[in-house]
Amino acid sequence: MTGTITESTTRTSASSTDHALERLLDAGRRRAGAIDPHHALLWESLGRAAEGGKRFRPALLLATHDALGGTAPGAAAEVGAAIELLHTAFVIHDDVIDGDHVRRGRPNVSGTFGALARIDGAGPDAAVGYGLTAGVLAGDLAIAAAVRAVATCGAAPDVVERLLDLFDAALHATAAGELADVRLALGVSHASLAQSLEMEALKTGAYSFSLPLQAGAVLAGADAATVERLGRAGRAMGVAFQLADDLIGVFGDPTHSGKSVTCDLRTGKQTPLMVHARSTTAWLRISSFLGRELGTDELDEVRGLLVASGSRGFVEDLADRYLEEARSVLRTTGLPSEILDSVTTKPLAARDSEVAA
Template sequence: MTIRCDVRAGAAVLAEDPAQWCERVRGEVERAVREFVAARCREHLGADGTAVLGEVITEFVRGGKYLRSAFLAAGWSTAAPETGATHRAAGSLELLHCFALMQDDVMDESPLRRGAPAAHTAFARWHARQGLSGSARRFGESAAILAADLCLVWAEQMLRECGADPGALARASRRYDVLRSELAVGQFRDLLNESRRRPALAEVLAVARAKSGNYTVRGPLELGAELAGASPGVIAALGRYGTAIGEAFQLRDDLLGVFGDPAATGKPVGDDIRARKATSVLLLAREHAPARRELRRLDARTTLSDNDIERYVDIVAESGARVRAERLIDQRLGEGVEALTAAEMAPEARAVLVHLARSCADRAR
C-alpha cells in the first residue's frame, strides 16, 4: 500500500507505507550517527591507544533496532515535515542507548550483545591481544564504562547540534533531562528489585515504565513532537500512547528473556533467569506456578546449571505466566492505539504510530 502524499493541519504526511517509512528512517538515522561518531573519533582519538575506543563504539552503533529514533521521528512527523535535523536529533537517542547498553552489560555481566561480544568483552580481548599487564576483565569493564561516558557526552552534543530551531531545542531540553534521569533512576530501581527478588508486580511494572517504557517510547515521542512544535493536546495523547506501548515493549522483553530464540535475541536461553532479574514474567510464575517450592529452591542456589535453567523455563511455562503476560501486552496495545484516536494528526502519521506499537508488542528480538 502506498499512502497518498498530502499535508493537513500543518503535519508531515508520509508517502510510504509504515514499514517502508521505518526502514528508510532507520537508514537515515544510522548514517547520521555513523558520520557524527566518525567526526568525533577524528577529533578526540588517535594512535596513542585510544583509537580502540572509537573502534568499539563504531561497531556498537551499527547494530540494534533503532526503535527510539523511530519514535522520535514519528513524534516529529505528527507536527512538521521530516528533515535532516529530525534524523540527527533521533540519532542522539541511539548514542544515548549505546551508553545505557554498555553500562547495562557490565552490571549484568553479559558477555554478548546482539549476538556479538559486548563492549566490555571486546575491550578485554583487546587488552589480552596487546599483552598489557593487569586483569583483562577489569580493564574491559573500566573501558566500557568510559566508552559509555563518551556516548553520553556525544549524544547530548549531537542533539544540541542537530539543526533544530534553537527555541524548540530550549523547550525540549527539559524533556531530554527527564528522559535521562528516569533511565538512571529506573536502572537503580531495577538493582533494588533484583536484590530483594520478591518485589510486587506493580513495582516491577513501575520500573519497566521508568527504565524502559518511558525511555524507549514515551520520552522519544514527546521529545520529537516538542522539537517539531506539536500542540499540547497532541503531546498529551502521545504521552498516554507512549506509557501503554512502553509497558507492552517491556512485557515482551520479559517474555523474550525467558522464551526468546537466542538466534534472534543474541542472548543465551534463560538469560534473565541466570541474572536473577525480577521481571514481570518471573514474578507471575512465582505467584501462580504449581511448583512454587521448586522455584524457590532454584532461586536459592548460588549458580544455575544448564539443566536447572531448562527446568526453570519449564516451570515458568507450566505456570501460565506466558499467557498472562500476553494478555497484559494485548491490553496495553489496545490502550495505546485508543489514545491516538482523539489526537489531531494526519492519518498517515497515526498509521506509523500504530505500526510501531504492533512492532513493540509482537517483536521476536
C-alpha cells in the same frame, strides 16, 4: 495537521538517520584518534555497538514528526540519531551492570577490552576490570555525544531547549529505573507487581517511546497537550515492549535476539514474569533455578514451569492490555495507527520471535 506513513517515507527516514548517526560516530573517531590509540579503539568499539538493531526509536520520532506536519526533517534525523546513540549507551552500561560480555553473538565493549587485556598478559580479574572500565567510559562518551547532537541539531533555540529538557527527563527516568531493577534483584524484599511495572516504565518507556514520540512532536511544533498525551502513550508502549522483552529474555533464541536467555534468571531480576511466578504453587521449584548459571536441560525445565504455572500467559495478556492502552491514548492525538503497529506489535504478535532492541 496529520499525515500518513508510507514505506517510502520509512526507508528515507531510516537512511537519513543512519547517515546522521554515522556522522556523529565519525566525529568521535576523529577526536579520539587525535588523542590516543587506545581511546581511538574505544570509539571503534562504540561504533560497532551501534551497529544492527531495529532503529525503531528514530523511526518513531521521524514518523511522529512527519505525521504531525513537521517541516524540519534535517533536525529530526539528527535528534533521531541522538536517541539511537543514547540507546547504545544504555545497552553498553546495561551489559556492564549485568556482567555480560557478549551482545548480539559477539563480544561487546567490555568483552572486547577484557580480551585485549588478556592478550597483553593481564590476569583474569584485572582483565575483567579493564573491560568494565571500557564499558563505563564508552557509554558515558555516547551519552555526551547524544546530548551534544541535540544541542547542535539546527532547530530553533526554544525547540532545542525543549528537546534538551525531554532528554534530561528521559536520562533521569532511565537511571532511576535501572537502579530500581538492580535494587529489586538484591532479594532483600519481594517486589509487588505495581513496583515491577513502574520499574519497567522508567527503565524502557521513558527513553525508548515517550522520548521519540515527544521529541518528534516538539520538532513538528505540536501543542503542549499533544506532547503530554504522547508521553503517556509512550509509557504504556514502553511497558508493553519491556514485557515482551522479558519473555524474550527467558524464552527467546539468543542467535536471533542477541539477548541472553539466562541473565534475568541468573541475576534474579524481579520482572513481572517472576513476580507472577512467585504467586503460584510452582514457585518453590522455579526459585531453585534462580541466581546461578543454568544448563540447557535446566533452562528447558524452568521454561516449562513458567508456562504451566500460567506466568507466561499472564505476562502476554498484560502486554496486550498495555498495548491497547497506548493505542487508545494515541487515537486522541490524531496520529495514524501505523506508528504503533509497525513498532510495538512485532515482538508481541510473534510470541516466540525475537527482536533485537
